[in-house]
Amino acid sequence: MIKLPPFNKNLGRDIKILDIEGHKPTHASVLLLWYSLPTSDIKSACELGSGTGFVSFGLAKLYGLKVVGIEKEKSFYENAVKSKELNESLDVEFLNMDVENVRENLAPESFDMVVFNPPYHFYSDSTNHFRKISRKGSHFLLEKFIKAAFFLLKNRGTFVCVISPYILPSFMTLLTENKLMPQQMCVAYGKKAELVLIRGKKNGGEHLEIDNPLYLK
Numbered sequence: 001m002i003k004l005p006p007f008n009k010n011l012g013r014d015i016k017i018l019d020i021e022g023h024k025p026t027h028a029s030v031l032l033l034w035y036s037l038p039t040s041d042i043k044s045a046c047e048l049g050s051g052t053g054f055v056s057f058g059l060a061k062l063y064g065l066k067v068v069g070i071e072k073e074k075s076f077y078e079n080a081v082k083s084k085e086l087n088e089s090l091d092v093e094f095l096n097m098d099v100e101n102v103r104e105n106l107a108p109e110s111f112d113m114v115v116f117n118p119p120y121h122f123y124s125d126s127t128n129h130f131r132k133i134s135r136k137g138s139h140f141l142l143e144k145f146i147k148a149a150f151f152l153l154k155n156r157g158t159f160v161c162v163i164s165p166y167i168l169p170s171f172m173t174l175l176t177e178n179k180l181m182p183q184q185m186c187v188a189y190g191k192k193a194e195l196v197l198i199r200g201k202k203n204g205g206e207h208l209e210i211d212n213p214l215y216l217k
Helices: 027-035 054-063 074-086 099-105 129-135 139-152 165-177
Strands: 044-048 066-071 092-096 111-116 153-163 180-189 193-202
Touching: 027 054, 027 153, 027 180, 027 193, 044 054, 044 139, 054 066, 054 092, 066 074, 074 092, 099 139, 111 139, 139 153, 139 165, 139 180, 153 165, 165 180, 165 193
Parallel strands: 044 066, 044 111, 066 092, 111 153
Antiparallel strands: 153 193, 180 193
16 A cells, blocks of 8 residues: 555646636546555556546656546547646647547557546536536446556556545446456545545455545645
């Protein structure tokens, strides 16, 4: 289990991105970046569903990783590419494609780490197109992210993700069925449990440790 520094809600505050109304970095984005602190063997990372690039830029800027962000929504992708000019000298590349198409476009076991914050609100809806596609999820969509992570990760590579506690039982089942073994977990609380951070290994052993709860102020 990796020992993490205390959570800093201002983590990545100096990362410059071009936001889109209805799609901006949230607590989940900052938490994912914090929980993705790499071990010394991790040099490369892929973010699935990279949006406008906040987490991808953060992985490169804060941890010195070589990063590829994969984003299906063209508007998000285009803003991420434009934001590269605002974050000079970072080794970040963005690809405009669906996560289910990684097999046709990338080599298997290409990355030391894969991170993702998938749409996980099964019953949420919004009149804002960008907010809707960022939040509206399904079991089918979650499994696409998980299968893509397995394909891209090196054997025993690290995955990190953030999801809602409401779908934790089914999500953990999807992970283990696809040989992504959770090994570390942290629950973030607001007025109640709001988010769950999960970190684990491809083809890892069955050994789950629970971090102290995190309280968002």
